[in-house]
Amino acid sequence: MKHLFILITAFLLITSSCKKAKKYTTEPKHISFKNTLDIKRVDENISIPRDKIISILDSIPKNRVPMMKDSSGKIIPFQLDDLEKNGIWDELSLTLDFKPNQLLDLELTTIATESIPSFTPRTNIRFGIGTNKTNVREVLEQKRIGDPRTNDSIFYQMEGPAWENDKVGFRFYFDPRNGIDIFGKTTSGLVLDRVGLGEGNYHELDDWGMDILKVGNSLGAGALAIKKNDTLIRITGKDQAEFKVIAEGPIRSIFEMTYENSKIGDQRINVIHRITIWKGQWGYQNEVFFKGITDQMKLVSGIVNLKPNKLYSKIVENYHALETYGPQSENNDALGMAIIVPKEDFIDNGEAPKEKADIVKTYYTVMNASNKRPTAFYFLSGWERSHQQFKTYNGFEKMIINTIERLSNPILIQ
Structure with missing residues (x-):
């Protein structure tokens, strides 16, 4: 009987040991990314839907979130974005570097929410509001009606919301001009939290860069308008405009400008x-959603034409590019600007009048507009003081x- 007890005990110990061994030798989950191009790709932006990650991991334990490690065990910087604003993250975003034709395999696992490392911030959104420079606070949402320039008690840092990454920055005029301006940067650091608050003038060259664009009554650096029949109508938000941050982090930052009941002729959209x-990108991505758009209305975005430049237009693979290049910065040095539109949405290019119109001195691109899906396009900028490759048009064109x-x-996700 004693021997039977010993055998049973030994069997239980062996079984328990096997179970424990199995627990700690479980095959790790992996996710692969394929570069299908025969070129090096740096800071390739990738977003992975929640469902895709769960399909690989089977499940994500409570109070844990997904993360990825490279072959050395190093955690890849990432962020989780709640795009629907329902308290649950929808996408994991990250940037990766690839060699030509590389298949990159990463371990996909989870980490406790409170243990997520602090990654170096590389994107930023800033909207500072106060009564003067000394009492500015940052806001993540802001509404306006009419023209705030008529209210002396409101001070907008940089005249409205601004956004940046480690390459370039931009800003919106939060008033019916609704133009977009460019901050050329000479540093990879994030600087817009302090720009416009000190003694310096951001229209003059500083240690971080400067405002390099004069916008006037143009569309500046990618602002929006509607072309109805043959008339260009600026989207002003005069009746109502709202700014809202959707996501902000080390990998990407997202915000929305909402214009309800915008008057387009005798109609509202x-x-x-x-x-x-x-x-890591030399510009920003746009998605424009419509409700109430008609067949007579098309989306327009433009590039200011105030200083000497050359105009270029081309189709490369699946996109159309409208480009300008020349000594058109406010520092009178080389600046290239471009609007990139999918071929399926590109309709035509045009040029606004020089004067006697609401929108003037603008090269523009006309795009499809639909109530059923957003229209997407990209605005890119290359200033010679940001990178020496932009000293020539060939360098700008290469980008x-x-x-x-x-x-x-x-990038293919496998």
Whole structure:
């Protein structure tokens, strides 16, 4: 009987040991990314839907979130974005570097929410509001009606919301001009939290860069208008405009400008302009959502034409590019700007009048507009003081073509 007890005990110990061994030798989950191009790709932006991650992990334990490790065990910087604003993250975003034709395999696992590392911030949204420079506070949402420039008790840092990454920055005029301006940067650091608050003038060259664009009554650096028949009508938000941050983090930042009941001739439409800026890119992404748009209305975005430049227009792979290049910065040095539109949505290019119109001195692109799906396009900028490759048009064009090749051949997630 004693021997039987010993055998049973030994069997239980062996079984228990096997179970424990099995628990700790479980095969790790993996996710792969394929670069289908024969070129090096740096800071390739990737977003992975929640459902895709769960399908690989089977489930995500409570109070834990997914993360990825490279072959050395290093955690890849990432962020989780709640795009629907329902308290549950929808997408995991990250940027990866690829060699030509590389298949990159990463371990996919989870980490406790409170243990997520602090990653170096590479994108930023800033909207500072106060009564003067000394009492500005940052807001994540803001509404306006009419023209706030008539109210002396309101001070907008940088005249409205601004956004940046480690390459370039931009700002919106939060008033019926509704133009977009460019901050050329000479540093990879994030600087817009302090720009416009000190003694310096951001229209003059500083240690971080400067405002490099004069917008006037143009569409500036990618602002929106509607072309109804043959008339250009600026989306002003005069009746109502709302700014709202959707996501902000080390990999990408997203915000929306909402214009309800925008008057287009004798009709009114609702417009949502969603802007995304990714780490490592020379511009920003646009998605424009419509409600009430008609067949006579088309979406327009433009590039200011105030200073000497050359105009270029081309189709590369799946995209159309409208480009300007020349000594058109406010520092009177080389600046290239471009609007990149999918071929399926591109209709035509045009040029606004020089004067005697609401929108003037603008090269523009006409795009499809639909109530059923958003219209997407990209605005890119290359200033010679940001990178020496932009000292020539060939260098600027190389960046445009590289961007289009990457957009036309997205990284495959396996």
